[in-house]
Amino acid sequence: MRRPFPKHLWFWQLAVALAFFTLWWGLTASGILPPFFFGEPVKVIVRVGQWFVVGDIWEHLGVTLIETLLAFVIGMILGLAVGLWLGLSATASTLADPYIKAFNAMPRVILAPIFAVWFGLGIWSKVALGVTLVFFIIFFNVYHGVREVSPVVLANARMLGASRRQLLRHIYLPSATSWVFSSLHTAVGMAFVGAVVGEYLGAAKGVGYLILQAEGAFDINTVFAGILVLTGCALLLDWGVTLVERRLLKWRPTHQ
Amino acid sequence: MSVALRFEQVSVSFPPRNRSEASWRAVANTTLSVDEGEFVSVVGPTGCGKSTLLNVAAGLLAPSSGEVRVFGEPLMSLNRHAGYMFQADALLPWKTTAENIGLGLMLAGVPARETAEQTRHWLAKVGLTHAAERYPHQLSGGMKKRVGMAQALIVNPKILLMDEPFSALDVQTRQLMENELLALWQNDRKSVLFITHDLEEAISLSDRVIVLSAGPDTHPIGEFLIDLQRPRDVAEIRLTPRFVELHEHIWRVLRGEVLKGYAQTVS
Numbered sequence: 001m002r003r004p005f006p007k008h009l010w011f012w013q014l015a016v017a018l019a020f021f022t023l024w025w026g027l028t029a030s031g032i033l034p035p036f037f038f039g040e041p042v043k044v045i046v047r048v049g050q051w052f053v054v055g056d057i058w059e060h061l062g063v064t065l066i067e068t069l070l071a072f073v074i075g076m077i078l079g080l081a082v083g084l085w086l087g088l089s090a091t092a093s094t095l096a097d098p099y100i101k102a103f104n105a106m107p108r109v110i111l112a113p114i115f116a117v118w119f120g121l122g123i124w125s126k127v128a129l130g131v132t133l134v135f136f137i138i139f140f141n142v143y144h145g146v147r148e149v150s151p152v153v154l155a156n157a158r159m160l161g162a163s164r165r166q167l168l169r170h171i172y173l174p175s176a177t178s179w180v181f182s183s184l185h186t187a188v189g190m191a192f193v194g195a196v197v198g199e200y201l202g203a204a205k206g207v208g209y210l211i212l213q214a215e216g217a218f219d220i221n222t223v224f225a226g227i228l229v230l231t232g233c234a235l236l237l238d239w240g241v242t243l244v245e246r247r248l249l250k251w252r253p254t255h256q
Numbered sequence: 257m258s259v260a261l262r263f264e265q266v267s268v269s270f271p272p273r274n275r276s277e278a279s280w281r282a283v284a285n286t287t288l289s290v291d292e293g294e295f296v297s298v299v300g301p302t303g304c305g306k307s308t309l310l311n312v313a314a315g316l317l318a319p320s321s322g323e324v325r326v327f328g329e330p331l332m333s334l335n336r337h338a339g340y341m342f343q344a345d346a347l348l349p350w351k352t353t354a355e356n357i358g359l360g361l362m363l364a365g366v367p368a369r370e371t372a373e374q375t376r377h378w379l380a381k382v383g384l385t386h387a388a389e390r391y392p393h394q395l396s397g398g399m400k401k402r403v404g405m406a407q408a409l410i411v412n413p414k415i416l417l418m419d420e421p422f423s424a425l426d427v428q429t430r431q432l433m434e435n436e437l438l439a440l441w442q443n444d445r446k447s448v449l450f451i452t453h454d455l456e457e458a459i460s461l462s463d464r465v466i467v468l469s470a471g472p473d474t475h476p477i478g479e480f481l482i483d484l485q486r487p488r489d490v491a492e493i494r495l496t497p498r499f500v501e502l503h504e505h506i507w508r509v510l511r512g513e514v515l516k517g518y519a520q521t522v523s
Contacts, residue, residue, distance in 0.1 A: 155316055156346035158334060160360040160411065170363075174350040251350045253393040 039220045047225040057229065063205040065233065067123050067195035071130020072188060079135045080180070083142025084172065093143075104140075108132045112201045121202055130194025134187045141183040145176030178252060181245050188237045196230060258327070260337075260415055260447035261313060262289040266322035268308050282308045284473035285322070288466055290415070293445035297458035298476075299510060300468030301517025306451045307343070309474075310419050313449060314340050326415070339413035341404050343420040347392040354379060354388040356403050360411035378406040382436070398429040402436070409440065416441075418450045422457070434461060434490040442487055455510060459502055460490040467510050470517035478509040 025041045027033045051057035086093040086100075112129050119125040149171055157171050199208025207226050214222035268283040282305035290296045300306050311317040312324060315335040324331040326338075347356050355362075358375035366374075379385045382402040392400060401421060408416065422430045438461060441448065452458050458465045459482055467478040482502060484493055493499055 150345075152342050152344045152346045153348060155314075156340065156342060156407075157348070157359070157363075158316070159314060159338070159340040160407070161336075161363045163363075166363050170348065170351075170359075174348070178350070251352075251391040251393070 036218075037220060039224045043221040044224045044228060047221055048228055051225070051229070057207075057210075060205055060207050060210050061229065061233070063123060064192075064195050064199065064207045064230075067126040067130060067198070067206070068188075068191045068237070070123070070127045071194050072134055072191035074127065075131040075134025075191065076138050076180075076187065078131065079138025080142050080176070082135075083139045084146060084168070084176065086139075087143045087146025087176070088168075088172065100139075103132075104136050109197055112198055115198070116202050121204060126195045126198030126203070126206070129198045130191040133190040133194045137183050137187045137190060138180055141179040142176040145179030146172050148179075149175045178249060181249055184241045184245065185238055188241055189234060192230070192234055192237065258292050259289045259325070260292045260294070260327060261449060262325040263287055263309070263312070264323045264325065266309075266312060266319045266324060268305070268312060268317065269320045281320075281472050282474060283312070283319075284475050286475050288476055288479075290447045290449050292414075292447055295441065295448045295450065295461060295463045296466060297450040297452060297462040297464070298466045298468060299452055299455050299458045299506075300474065301470045301510075301514045302453050303521065304468050304471040304513070304517055305474040306453070306468060307419050309468075310340075310417050310449065310451050313415075314338055314417055335415070337413060338415040338417050339408035339411060341408050341416070341418040341421040343423060345392070345400060347400060347403055347407070349392050352389050352391055353384055353395065353399075353403050356392070357384075357406045357410055359407060364411065374410055378410050381440070382406045397425050398433060401425065401433055405433075405437065405440070414446060416446045416448045418448065420452050423452070423454070430457075431491050437461070438486075438488060438490070455503060455506060456494060457490075459484075459499060459506070460488060460493050465506060467506060467513070470513045470520065477513070478506070480506050 021041050024038070028035045028038050028040050086096055108129070111132060112125070115125040115128040119128055154167070154171060157167060162170065195206070196208040196211075199206035200212050203209040207230055211223050211226040214220075214226065263286050266283060266286045267281060269279050269281045272279045286309065288296075288298075298306055298309065308317065312319050313331075313335065315324075315331050315333055315338075324335075326335055348359065351359065354375050357378050358371045361371040361374055362368075375388075376385075379388050382405060384399060384402055384406075387395060387399060392403070395403065404421065422433050425433060434457065450458070450461060455465075462482050465480045465482060466476050467480075468474050469477045480502065484496070484498060484502075
């Protein structure tokens with residue numbers, strides 16, 4: 001397939017954003033859409049600028065990012081450990097199967113109030129929510145990664161003298177890693193969702209809390225400004241994942 | 257000459273996959289042996305349980321009855337004397353050519369310096385020095401087979417088990433690989449058990465060819481000494497009168513089984 005605009009891709013991508021803002025501005029400035037409900041792009045951008053210039057966003061953003069990062073790391077470690085364990089032990093996986101399915105099917109956002117009761121209104125209730133979201137994504141991918149190891153590759157490593165530990169390190173882990181990385185983008189996004197939704201449901205700090213406050217005061221511009229900041233952060237996180245992915249998965253054909 | 261590998265009345269049954277199915281006996285009462293330093297090929301129709309036989313020799317699969325002996329010792333677990341070259345891609349996709357070749361030494365805990373040295377040696381031997389840092393997906397089919405060959409041979413196994421290793425290659429590459437295999441084998445005559453469905457390949461490589469019956473209950477139905485001179489060139493030897501004679505002779509036995517095997521796959 002021919003890639004369109006190979007040289008000026010950035011320019012065109014930026015142009016789409018600009019066009020969107022212009023449309024938004026046109027519609028609200030002319031009064032076709034009521035600015036009270038739809039906000040005004042200029043004010044939204046000024047608000048974002050104000051936050052960063054004055055610096056009062058940093059504290060909230062910092063809290064949200066720390067929650068995201070903690071949820072991501074803890075969820076990933078748990079998912080990796082449980083995924084490897086269940087992937088390698090047929091008994092454990094058959095036993096745990098219905099529970100895994102039930103927990104995965106459950107809308108886990110409803111756990112947020114319970115976590116607030118258990119862990120308080122600080123960062124840990126948000127981390128806990130994020131962990132439940134991240135865990136399952138990582139878990140399922142590790143589980144599949146372990147299960148999908150080619151039996152021929154496995155037999156080959158065994159014939160070459162690999163012990164159980166060596167199989168884990170040289171066969172199962174790398175195979176699982178490739179699956180985990182394909183889900184890392186979703187996982188980071190989910191950690192972010194956990195943090196923001198948690199804040200939204202009850203917190204004293206964080207971008208989610210800022211948005212909730214603004215909403216209470218019918219300050220729709222600030223709400224949009226918060227959303228804009230969150231989107232920017234999500235993009236940055238995603239970009240970070242891509243960088244790590246490129247380094248670690250250079251053996252995969254799709255990353256050429 | 258002593259016997260390197262011996263199958264004694266080996267049968268292998270697979271349990272039925274569901275209740276309506278009977279259990280499948282892939283291999284029945286097979287007795288065959290490979291002498292030290294001998295190159296033995298096993299030919300048989302597709303799907304006749306040739307690979308099963310090889311997996312039993314490798315210790316990856318336990319026979320339902322009978323016994324495998326390796327240098328006289330009964331085989332109880334993995335065959336530590338054997339290297340295995342697989343039909344399908346068996347390289348670790350996340351390791352480079354060099355890492356894949358050195359894998360056996362690394363797993364055995366050989367010091368890194370020695371592993372690196374041996375790896376360099378084998379990279380040169382199979383002509384892949386320029387591709388040392390490439391990953392398997394960046395290699396052609398023939399190059400992957402070379403890596404597989406070096407990977408199996410670097411640990412210096414006394415027995416080499418090969419499961420249709422070249423069947424996925426085009427004819428030209430295949431003959432090149434067969435010649436390379438013979439050249440490597442000529443140096444330090446390992447005992448080879450080579451599985452193939454290609455009679456020409458079997459004759460041109462081997463000292464002895466064993467013909468298997470179509471499955472189920474696969475067993476040897478013929479054994480032929482190949483008295484062609486060595487060293488051989490697999491492309492040229494096919495044109496000699498003795499080769500043609502042997503081919504005709506063995507094909508007469510094999511043809512019936514191939515037809516039986518084909519009838520089974522069609523019905």
